Amino acid sequence: MQYPFKVEPLPYEYDALEPYLCKEILHLHHDKHYAGYVLKLNEILKNYPNLQNMTLDELLIKTDELPNEAKTAIRNQAGGVYNHQLYFAGMNNVECEIPTDRLALAINSSFGSIEQFRAELTAAAVNQFGSGYAWLILSNGKLEIIATPNQDTPLSLTVTPLLCIDVWEHAYYLQYQNRRADYVENWFNLINWDFVGSRYMSLMKES
Ligand code: MN
Numbered sequence: 260m261q262y263p264f265k266v267e268p269l270p271y272e273y274d275a276l277e278p279y280l281c282k283e284i285l286h287l288h289h290d291k292h293y294a295g296y297v298l299k300l301n302e303i304l305k306n307y308p309n310l311q312n313m314t315l316d317e318l319l320i321k322t323d324e325l326p327n328e329a330k331t332a333i334r335n336q337a338g339g340v341y342n343h344q345l346y347f348a349g350m351n352n353v354e355c356e357i358p359t360d361r362l363a364l365a366i367n368s369s370f371g372s373i374e375q376f377r378a379e380l381t382a383a384a385v386n387q388f389g390s391g392y393a394w395l396i397l398s399n400g401k402l403e404i405i406a407t408p409n410q411d412t413p414l415s416l417t418v419t420p421l422l423c424i425d426v427w428e429h430a431y432y433l434q435y436q437n438r439r440a441d442y443v444e445n446w447f448n449l450i451n452w453d454f455v456g457s458r459y460m461s462l463m464k465e466s
Contacts, residue, residue, distance in 0.1 A: 262304045262311040266294045267344055275352040279445040281434045289347065292429055296339030296410075303332055315341055319414045338410035342392055342423060346430075349422045351451040361463070362456040369402035377447060379404045384424050384443045395422040395455070397462055419462055422455045 269289050274282040304310055307329065313321070318337040325333055357373055358366060370376040376395075383406040384393035391408040398418045407413055413420050424430075424446050431442035 263301045293343035300336040338412040346425045350449040358452040362459045390427040392423045
């Protein structure tokens with residue numbers, strides 16, 4: 260995937276995540292917020308033909324290759340594209356509380372239990388000050404929970420995100436108003452464990 264970047268369609272219907280996330284939020288979040296990042300990223304790259312053959316991942320990892328005057332803008336817009344695509348892909352409407360197979364083993368060995376994993380991810384999401392994301396990442400082969408501000412992306416040669424929850428107010432305010440903790444609690448019903456598990460397995464194979 261490279262310039263011109265396309266708005267990826269939602270991998271489910273707009274109302275598929277109800278009652279946990281209403282379709283009005285999904286319309287705004289996908290069609291306006293996420294699509295806006297795609298448009299702005301393309302606008303920036305229009306002026307830099309030498310960056311147009313870089314993939315989205317490369318734009319976020321090979322920051323040394325970006326011109327100084329565009330570095331921050333590209334980090335923000337490419338981050339907005341990457342983070343939203345991962346966020347939308349990490350949800351579905353198949354209720355399944357517990358991951359299976361090797362991912363479950365990895366979660367148990369990294370966090371102690373699935374309950375502890377959930378507690379740590381919840382704390383990271385609820386306590387992130389202002390806008391940002393909480394993440395499950397794979398760092399040098401180990402699972403970790405982190406939080407990042409704004410559209411920062413925890414992506415490098417040794418760190419790859421597996422799952423994220425968007426805690427910008429636009430992700431929940433229409434339905435939950437100021438109750439971010441309720442949104443986070445309900446989001447756990449939406450985690451697409453098949454997606455996270457196959458992402459984990461393919462990364463472990465590469466390393
Ligand atoms: Mn968002």
